């Protein structure tokens with residue numbers, strides 16, 4: 516078993532976790548708490564000068580782990596598929612300017628067609644944007660989403676499907692993001708993580724918890740330790756598979772967004788240090 520580092524050096528927060536804050540408040544407050552990693556959601560970049568954002572990140576010594584998110588490739592409508600490609604190419608440009616080495620892909624699904632068809636279109640979509648990503652030096656991480664999202668958010672629902680897609684695309688720039696919220700239930704998770712590591716495709720690790728009972732399938736994610744996911748065990752699998760990157764806290768929670776965000780950030784820090 517890899518020995519786990521129980522300090523803040525590998526802690527990354529997704530800006531969406533502290534949704535009430537703009538990018539400026541995220542960077543200043545994360546930094547004040549000793550947090551060195553940030554994954555930037557594209558909504559906080561709207562109407563922002565990206566060079567200014569890059570300067571802010573540099574001033575505070577923040578490591579940008581990822582830009583979230585690209586993807587949403589499938590559609591029964593060819594026009595929408597083209598638009599998705601354009602949007603992903605824009606994300607690659609944005610990532611390059613702010614210094615994000617990776618884009619997380621929420622691959623997409625269209626309930627008007629089969630999951631197989633959606634997966635075909637995901638593969639086509641990634642293949643189309645891959646040359647631009649490669650040229651910019653930006654990795655693409657396929658994130659399998661919990662099957663409850665198979666109708667509209669992602670036709671990639673298991674670590675196995677993500678591994679297969681990443682391996683088929685056969686590029687060192689395409690890999691997998693493992694999010695405990697989406698994958699904890701999967702009996703093949705440990706084997707899938709191991710395979711992903713062996714293929715050098717384990718690009719990202721996202722944590723939060725699954726509340727029991729969960730009251731909302733989008734915005735009721737728990738803080739690490741509050742729910743039923745054995746996060747330390749999954750972390751061990753990920754680190755045993757060779758992962759040495761940042762551990763990204765990604766919590767969407769109406770409950771936590773309603774509280775004082777500085778107090779919430781302290782709770783995240785403690786949950787990271789003791790329950791992750």
Ligand code: ZN
Nearest residue numbers: 658694721765
């Ligand atoms: Zn995630």
